[in-house]
Amino acid sequence: MTAAKRIAQSMTLPCGAVLPNRxxxxxxxxxxATPLGHASELNVTLYRRWSEGGAGLLISGDVMVDYSHRERxxxxxxxxxxxxxxxxxxAKAGQVAGNxxxxxxxxxxxxxxxxxxxxxxxxxxNMAGLPPEGFGMLRAMTEAEILDLIERFGRxxxxxxxxxxxxxQLHAAHGFMASSFLSPLCNTRDDAWGGSLENRARxxxxxxxxxxxxxxxxxxLSVKMNAADFHKGGFDMEQSMAVIAMLxxxxxxLLEISGGNYDAPAMIGAMGxxxxxxxxxxxxxxxxxxxxxxYARRARPIATMPLMITGGSARWMRWRRLWMRMQLxxxxxxxxxxxxxxxxxxxxxxxxRKSR
Amino acid sequence: MLLDRxxxxxKLDDRAFNLMESNMQLAWMYVQLTNLxxxxxxxxxxxxxxxxxxxxxxxAARELARRAARGDVVPAQ
Ligand SMILES: Cc1cc2nc3c(=O)[nH]c(=O)nc-3n(C[C@H](O)[C@H](O)[C@H](O)COP(=O)(O)O)c2cc1C
Numbered sequence: 001m002t003a004a005k006r007i008a009q010s011m012t013l014p015c016g017a018v019l020p021n022r023x024x025x026x027x028x029x030x031x032x033a034t035p036l037g038h039a040s041e042l043n044v045t046l047y048r049r050w051s052e053g054g055a056g057l058l059i060s061g062d063v064m065v066d067y068s069h070r071e072r073x074x075x076x077x078x079x080x081x082x083x084x085x086x087x088x089x090x091a092k093a094g095q096v097a098g099n100x101x102x103x104x105x106x107x108x109x110x111x112x113x114x115x116x117x118x119x120x121x122x123x124x125x126n127m128a129g130l131p132p133e134g135f136g137m138l139r140a141m142t143e144a145e146i147l148d149l150i151e152r153f154g155r156x157x158x159x160x161x162x163x164x165x166x167x168x169q170l171h172a173a174h175g176f177m178a179s180s181f182l183s184p185l186c187n188t189r190d191d192a193w194g195g196s197l198e199n200r201a202r203x204x205x206x207x208x209x210x211x212x213x214x215x216x217x218x219x220x221l222s223v224k225m226n227a228a229d230f231h232k233g234g235f236d237m238e239q240s241m242a243v244i245a246m247l248x249x250x251x252x253x254l255l256e257i258s259g260g261n262y263d264a265p266a267m268i269g270a271m272g273x274x275x276x277x278x279x280x281x282x283x284x285x286x287x288x289x290x291x292x293x294x295y296a297r298r299a300r301p302i303a304t305m306p307l308m309i310t311g312g313s314a315r316w317m318r319w320r321r322l323w324m325r326m327q328l329x330x331x332x333x334x335x336x337x338x339x340x341x342x343x344x345x346x347x348x349x350x351x352x353r354k355s356r
Numbered sequence: 357m358l359l360d361r362x363x364x365x366x367k368l369d370d371r372a373f374n375l376m377e378s379n380m381q382l383a384w385m386y387v388q389l390t391n392l393x394x395x396x397x398x399x400x401x402x403x404x405x406x407x408x409x410x411x412x413x414x415x416a417a418r419e420l421a422r423r424a425a426r427g428d429v430v431p432a433q
Contacts, residue, residue, distance in 0.1 A: 028389070030393065031390070031415075032389065035421055035425035036425060040393075042393030042394060045393050045394070045395050046393040049392060074415070074418060
């Protein structure tokens with residue numbers, strides 16, 4: 001079967017949900033919420049357009065679980081602040097073409113900007129790997145705060161289901177809370193939530209369990225995780241592979257692979273100091289193509305859940321003569337269907353090895 | 357959307373250049389997401405270099421609206 005045919009095929013996820021095709025739009029923070037953190041009419045219009053674009057899976061921009069820790073002003077927040085009707089309108093618009101629509105859920109932790117929070121909660125009060133400006137002095141979380149946050153992830157996942165989303169995704173990539181727990185550089189705790197890789201993965205895994213409990217078994221649950229942080233001494237590929245093996249025991253419908261953080265934004269093609277790619281004078285454009293593909297190839301034999309890679313897929317797809325498919329998805333941009341790279345679509349390279 | 361690397365040789369090293377370009381790309385995207393949300397089309401005339409300012413203007417206007425509504429916001433903590 002050609003790649004183009006495969007990508008147009010539907011796929012049934014372990015929970016029973018069906019992706020009508022294997023093209024996914026990765027989470028994209030819209031910054032369009034109302035001042036109260038509710039979904040706005042701009043969110044509704046945008047997602048209707050995206051749905052009409054034809055991707056089998058749309059993942060929302062990260063939705064915040066705590067008003068005092070937003071990733072930026074303009075985030076949608078679910079924190080006892082009402083807004084369920086707006087969420088319903090948003091969820092409905094984002095599925096007009098029959099695609100899956102998942103809510104990405106996040107707490108930005110150490111990467112909460114200073115104008116939102118002067119003392120962001122984080123696994124440890126350790127500023128390593130943060131850009132020099134824009135972030136307040138961190139505060140190490142108490143265990144009660146950790147448990148509260150895990151519960152919040154569950155509550156927000158339940159709200160997503162109630163509002164009409166068809167799945168949820170935990171944001172455990174890009175240096176935000178769950179991602180920073182994984183990193184030995186950011187997480188220097190010496191209790192059950194830090195130290196060994198198993199302890200550092202506990203926050204992400206417990207959050208996923210809380211989300212699964214909240215949404216039930218017949219609802220899509222996904223996690224977006226870094227292949228690596230691209231920080232010296234940080235979360236690297238070997239650790240990431242070991243965490244995938246741990247995730248096999250959880251009931252996950254999709255693992256999305258990304259990488260980097262604010263200081264080393266590998267997720268949008270720029271590498272940090274710890275990356276061999278940053279030191280190599282490799283061709284700049286080339287390294288911006290499907291940059292986590294190599295990692296996905298290594299992860300594939302380990303992971304038992306479907307995989308999605310994100311990052312630079314648009315041009316990679318053009319190389320693979322999947323231009324027509326991309327035109328399908330980018331038709332959300334009227335008159336500009338010949339510019340899929342602008343649309344930063346991501347390609348779901350998912351293939352199930354065995355069901356859980 | 358990429359910047360012209362040649363124009364910055366000698367001024368910025370690879371890492372600084374990549375970070376700057378990534379930030380500009382993000383700003384460009386955020387402005388365009390607003391355009392799409394408002395039912396408009398992509399503004400193809402907006403250059404990467406102009407994007408950070410365009411985005412800052414947009415965010416400043418939003419922040420004003422947010423402040424105006426702040427009395428209603430009840431943060432959890
Ligand atoms: C404007 C913008 C907003 C983004 N917001 C999010 C987000 O909310 N959550 C997330 O996991 N990734 C976010 N990302 C990263 C993308 O999901 C994706 O990982 C990255 O853009 C690389 O994929 P691409 O090359 O297909 O764009 C964002 C990227 C951009 C450009």
